[in-house]
Each structure stands twice: as structure tokens, then as C-alpha cells.
Amino acid sequence: MPTRKHPRPSTAREAGDRLKLHRHDLRDYQVITLRPGTRARFSTNHHHETWHVLSDPHGALLLGRLLWGLSYQRRPGTLVVIDRRFIDPNPFDAEPGDPVALVPADLTHLPARTARHLARRCAAPGPPSGTVRWHTWGLDQAVRERRAWLADQSWHPPGDDYRRADVAQLGGLVRVQATSSLLRSWAVSVVVMADYAYDGMSYTGLAGSDGNLCRAEGEVQTFTDYRRRVSVAKVSREEVLATAPPSTSPADLRPLIWDQNDTVRSRRDDHRRGAGRSGPSRRRGISPG
Structure with a gap:
């Protein structure tokens, strides 16, 4: 008689490599969403002329995985949407948060009209077209290298491409858009920022170092007591x-x-x-x- 295997823990609750995510095929777009049962929660707010994506350290790790995996996508029209099922009122004054769209600028064009359509669908996404495994090979190594560089300047990060980077509200979504190299840089910064938490809070900017090339005005901010x-x-x-x-x-x-x-x-x-x-x-x- 075969031995009964123990059920595997739900990958919807993890934030490691090979996440299981849902795929929705919408005309010219491939929209990737989190699966029901995902533990992470997020919110957004606009303060000091900056759009903030808010969560706890677990949510930041998941966000880093999403950004890193997105940077390696090759199908035009691909984007990740953190839809309203995972969006809280913000933790300051409980104004409603907006869904978040992560967009690879060199692969996907998201105009305002399409963003409005996605924002409406984000209230209750329909059945998925399929399930995908979200590979984030290389992220852990990049995090180790960034930590080494921050510790003793022994490693020099590669130059990032700041063209078309932007963080702004568009059609009811907060669009976080960047080229592939910058998405990877942001992913590492989002994961590493927990190392420098102060009084339970940490943050990192979603912007480039050259103001002439990057219009991004965004920030990821986490609280250990976010909920x-x-x-x-x-x-x-x-x-x-x-x-x-x-x-x-x-x-x-x-x-x-x-x-x-x-x-x-x-x-x-x-x-x-x-x-x-x-x-x-x-x-x-x-x-x-």
C-alpha cells in the first residue's frame, strides 16, 4: 500500500522563489495577479508629492519577488496587478488604497484608458486563464551582493536605465513603471530595506539617481505593525x-x-x-x- 504523502504547504502563502500566481489573458495583455489565500496585504497613499506603496516586511519581500520576476518577462503586454482583494485602507487615515500595477516599461505600454479598464476589473477578477510559476533566480545573490556593498563598499552595482521610469496614479491604479534593469534594482532595494528599519519602520525610494532621466516619485514603506x-x-x-x-x-x-x-x-x-x-x-x- 503506498504511503500517504503529507500535503504541501500552500505556495499562495509563501514569498520565495517559484511563487504560484494567476494569469489572466485580456486582449493584448497578460495580467499576473496574486492567488486567493495570499497572506500579504498592501495599501497606497499620496503624501509630500510622492506615491507610497505600504505593507509589512512580508509584503515587501513578496513585492521584491514580483518586481524581480517581472524584469525577466519576455511576452509583450505583461504586467503584474495587486488587485483590490489585497489592498487595505491606508494605515494613517484609512482612506481607500488603490490597486498597484507593476509595469515593465520596455515591454508593456499601459495607457490611461487600459488602466481604467483594469481598475474596474480589479474589484473582482474573474476566473484565471491559467497558473504560472514566478521564477526569481538570482535575486538572493543580488541581495547578498547589495548587502556586501552597503557594508564595506566592496561591490559596485551596475548602472541602471532610468528611462521611462515613473510612479503615478493612472486611471485608478498606482502604476509603478521602470525598465528591466531598474525593476531589478528596485527589487533588491525593497528586500534589503528591512535591514535598516528604525522603530519598526523602513522605506526605500522608487526613483533614479538622475533627475533628468527619471520622473519616478515613489516609495515603498513598511511597518512591522502594519496590520x-x-x-x-x-x-x-x-x-x-x-x-x-x-x-x-x-x-x-x-x-x-x-x-x-x-x-x-x-x-x-x-x-x-x-x-x-x-x-x-x-x-x-x-x-x-
């Missing part, structure tokens, strides 16, 4: 909207919600400490420890 921040911001927004006049503008609402975030966090922390003090051992008259 908690999203949860707090959603509660804060609800509480502020419950008392604010209907005519209050979004620009006036944001600072009110930012202030309320502190109140909501403090209230949750107090509740957590109170729950700890009134645990079973205290009720039985037994002192902790």
Missing part, C-alpha cells in the same frame, strides 16, 4: 466621521484622524493591560509568578 495600524486607522476614521460636519473636506479630516489614532491606540493598550490585571490568577487571589 495594527490599519485597524486603528479604520476605527479612528469611523469615530471622527461620526462627529465631523458632513462638509468637512478630506484635507481637514486627515489631521483629525491622525490625532484620533493616538487615542484609539492608548485605549486599546489600556484595555490590554486591564485584561492582564484581571486574569484568572488575580480573580482566584493568586499573585502572578
Whole structure:
């Protein structure tokens, strides 16, 4: 009798090489999306004239894999879309985030009209045309080399092609677009930035070093407590909207919600400490420890 094999863990929850992703064939485009069950979550916001892609360290690792694998695609019209199933309200004031489109500039042209069509489809993608394995060979080695260079300047990164790089909102999507070499450079930066987190936050710019060649104004920012921040911001927004006049503008609402975030966090922390003090051992008259 054959031995029963243990089920393999779902690759939808991983962020390593050979990810399983879905492929959607839409006219002249091959759209790659995450599979249902993927754990990572993202959001976006526009602040200080910069579009931010927001997540936690796990999401950043997945994003790095997506950028790296995309840089090696050869089929024209290929792009990756992080659709609304994986987009949270942003973790600052809970305004809705936008889907994210990762575009290889030397392979795919994404005009505004097509972006609007994709944004509508992103609300609920239909059945996929197939499943693909997302190869990211070479990323781990590139990360090791970048870390060595950052540590002692012993390695010199190759020059990047900044032409057609751009990070902007287009037709309801945040389009992250770059040439293949720059997509790979961004992928490594996104993975490595976790090494330099400060107080649970890390970031890296999605831009080139030559302002004359690169119009990109983007940034990836992560928080170790990203999900908690999203949860707090959603509660804060609800509480502020419950008392604010209907005519209050979004620009006036944001600072009110930012202030309320502190109140909501403090209230949750107090509740957590109170729950700890009134645990079973205290009720039985037994002192902790």
C-alpha cells in the first residue's frame, strides 16, 4: 500500500522563489495577479508629492519577488496587478488604497484608458486563464551582493536605465513603471530595506539617481505593525466621521484622524493591560509568578 504523502504547504502563502500566481489573458495583455489565500496585504497613499506603496516586511519581500520576476518577462503586454482583494485602507487615515500595477516599461505600454479598464476589473477578477510559476533566480545573490556593498563598499552595482521610469496614479491604479534593469534594482532595494528599519519602520525610494532621466516619485514603506495600524486607522476614521460636519473636506479630516489614532491606540493598550490585571490568577487571589 503506498504511503500517504503529507500535503504541501500552500505556495499562495509563501514569498520565495517559484511563487504560484494567476494569469489572466485580456486582449493584448497578460495580467499576473496574486492567488486567493495570499497572506500579504498592501495599501497606497499620496503624501509630500510622492506615491507610497505600504505593507509589512512580508509584503515587501513578496513585492521584491514580483518586481524581480517581472524584469525577466519576455511576452509583450505583461504586467503584474495587486488587485483590490489585497489592498487595505491606508494605515494613517484609512482612506481607500488603490490597486498597484507593476509595469515593465520596455515591454508593456499601459495607457490611461487600459488602466481604467483594469481598475474596474480589479474589484473582482474573474476566473484565471491559467497558473504560472514566478521564477526569481538570482535575486538572493543580488541581495547578498547589495548587502556586501552597503557594508564595506566592496561591490559596485551596475548602472541602471532610468528611462521611462515613473510612479503615478493612472486611471485608478498606482502604476509603478521602470525598465528591466531598474525593476531589478528596485527589487533588491525593497528586500534589503528591512535591514535598516528604525522603530519598526523602513522605506526605500522608487526613483533614479538622475533627475533628468527619471520622473519616478515613489516609495515603498513598511511597518512591522502594519496590520495594527490599519485597524486603528479604520476605527479612528469611523469615530471622527461620526462627529465631523458632513462638509468637512478630506484635507481637514486627515489631521483629525491622525490625532484620533493616538487615542484609539492608548485605549486599546489600556484595555490590554486591564485584561492582564484581571486574569484568572488575580480573580482566584493568586499573585502572578
